[in-house]
Amino acid sequence: MPTDSLISTDVARAAELLREGQLVAIATETVYGLGANALDERAVARVFEVKNRPHFDPLIVHIADRQWLDRLVTSVPDAARQLADAFWPGPLTLVLPKSDIVPDLVTSGLPCVAIRMPSHPQALELLRKVDLPIAAPSANPFGQISPTTAEHVAETLGDGVDLILDDGPCSIGVESTVVGFDDGKPCILRHGGLTQEEIERVVGPVTSRQNPASGPAESPGMLPQHYAPRTPLAMVEPSDLSADSTLRKSLAGRRVGLLLLEPSPAAESFDAVEVLTTDGNLRDAAAAFFAALRRLDVTDVDQILALPFPDEGLGRALNDRLRRACH
Numbered sequence: 001m002p003t004d005s006l007i008s009t010d011v012a013r014a015a016e017l018l019r020e021g022q023l024v025a026i027a028t029e030t031v032y033g034l035g036a037n038a039l040d041e042r043a044v045a046r047v048f049e050v051k052n053r054p055h056f057d058p059l060i061v062h063i064a065d066r067q068w069l070d071r072l073v074t075s076v077p078d079a080a081r082q083l084a085d086a087f088w089p090g091p092l093t094l095v096l097p098k099s100d101i102v103p104d105l106v107t108s109g110l111p112c113v114a115i116r117m118p119s120h121p122q123a124l125e126l127l128r129k130v131d132l133p134i135a136a137p138s139a140n141p142f143g144q145i146s147p148t149t150a151e152h153v154a155e156t157l158g159d160g161v162d163l164i165l166d167d168g169p170c171s172i173g174v175e176s177t178v179v180g181f182d183d184g185k186p187c188i189l190r191h192g193g194l195t196q197e198e199i200e201r202v203v204g205p206v207t208s209r210q211n212p213a214s215g216p217a218e219s220p221g222m223l224p225q226h227y228a229p230r231t232p233l234a235m236v237e238p239s240d241l242s243a244d245s246t247l248r249k250s251l252a253g254r255r256v257g258l259l260l261l262e263p264s265p266a267a268e269s270f271d272a273v274e275v276l277t278t279d280g281n282l283r284d285a286a287a288a289f290f291a292a293l294r295r296l297d298v299t300d301v302d303q304i305l306a307l308p309f310p311d312e313g314l315g316r317a318l319n320d321r322l323r324r325a326c327h
Contacts, residue, residue, distance in 0.1 A: 007150050007164045011122060014165045015129035023050060023160075025139040025153045026126060027167035028118040030091050030175050030193050031146040031290065032153050033062070033136030034161060035126075041103040044135055048105075050160040053142040058108040059135040060093050060176070060220050061115045064127035072113055072133060074099050077184040079203045086202045089119035091172055091193030093220075095180040106135050114220055116176050122167040137220060138175065139164075143228055145297065145325075146290045148173050173287035174317045178220065179206075190220070191317040193286065226324040227290075229297035231257070233304045233325050240305070241266035247305075257301035259292060261285055261309055272299040282314040289318055293325070 008014070014024045018035060021043040026035045034051060036043035038061045048055055061072065066084070069076065073096040076084075080094050098106075098113035107113050115133075118124065127134060138146040139153045139161065147153045150166035177192035179199065188196060188208035199206055240247040241264070248256075248269075257272040262280045267273045274292035276285040296304050306322055309315035 006154060006159065006161065007166045009166055010163075011126050011129060011165065014126055014163055017162050018126075018130045018132065018134060022162040023047060024126075025147075025150070025157070025161050025164040026123055026134070026136060027120055027150070027165060027170065028062075028123045028136075029120045029170060029172045030118070031148055031170055031173070032139040032150065032164075033060075033134075034139035034153075034157070035062070035134045035136040037130075038106055038133040038135035039101060039103065041105050044103060044105050047135060047137065050157060051137065051140070051142045053137065055105070056108050057142075058110060058114060058220055059106050059137050060178075061102070061106065061113055062123070062127060062134045062136050063115060063117050064089075064124045066117075068133050069115060072099055072102055072115060073097055077181050079184060079186050080179075080181060082202055083179060083186065083199065084117075087194055087198070088117040089124060090117070091119070091176040092116060092199075093176045093178040093190075093192075095178060095189065112180070114178060120167070120171075122165065126165065143226055145229055145294050146175065146227060148287075148290050152291075152294065169287070169291070171287060172283075173289055173291075174314070174321060175220075177317070182207075191320045193314070193317065195313045196316060197313060227321045228325040229293055229304065231297050231301060231304050233293075233306060233322070235308055235319075235322050235326055236305045238264075238266070238307060241269075241307075243269045251303055254302040255300060257296040257299060257304040259296060259304060259306040261307065270305075272296055272301050280310075282309065282312075282318070285309065286314045286318060289321065 093116040148170040172193040177194040178190040255271040258270040276288045309318040
């Protein structure tokens, strides 16, 4: 089937396919997700197959009604309810003890399930029509650049998906922030579209942690290598951008691309350049990040260099994506 024919805006058709156990790529405010009925183990298994996703990497379950939260989990700490009250619908995922109705495949055999309520109007409409929790990791081959348009999904997954529900570019552009709980105290497991500062204004100071180098991931997006372009990517310092730097000299004779937060005179000496903003606004940068990385990846450069982002707000999430893409 030509991939163009897979792209649609028919929400009712998408809901029908999901109820039948089919796969539908859906737009959210973060990135496009590859959706399947989270209670249908065969449909969930197909998500892992289509993405070539390892079974030790758990999925996020999407809901549109808080009643589903109490059906999918066995307990909700007070801090989790505070965060849901403040940020649902939105780019926040909560990791909570799962109930028996959640297939072990969804959680990679772990005792907790990751749940969020997206704020994207089309996604909420779809979830209400289908009236089921939908497991939806990013709609791309495992480990590759996340998709922020329907066309990105079609380019990488093609007819592995039964329908791509199109609603234009994603407004946030990076995945949700994932929060777990240690004895009821919130802990950031993955930085994302909701900033640490926003979370702390509601529940006070929070900790964050990285997943162990080996063993199952505690939440989606915690594996050490993820979000990676095919072209080698390296995080560098501003001094490395100079044409006479040690790094640039080591790359002599190779075509080099550059990813920047805002304009810089140093960009003139590179073969391909993507500048995310004119003024350093991190929200604008996040929305443009994956699409810009994808464009650099399809040029004929041999190496991509990127400067780290300010380590605050959404800059934490962007630095996290860069580090995992460089591994």
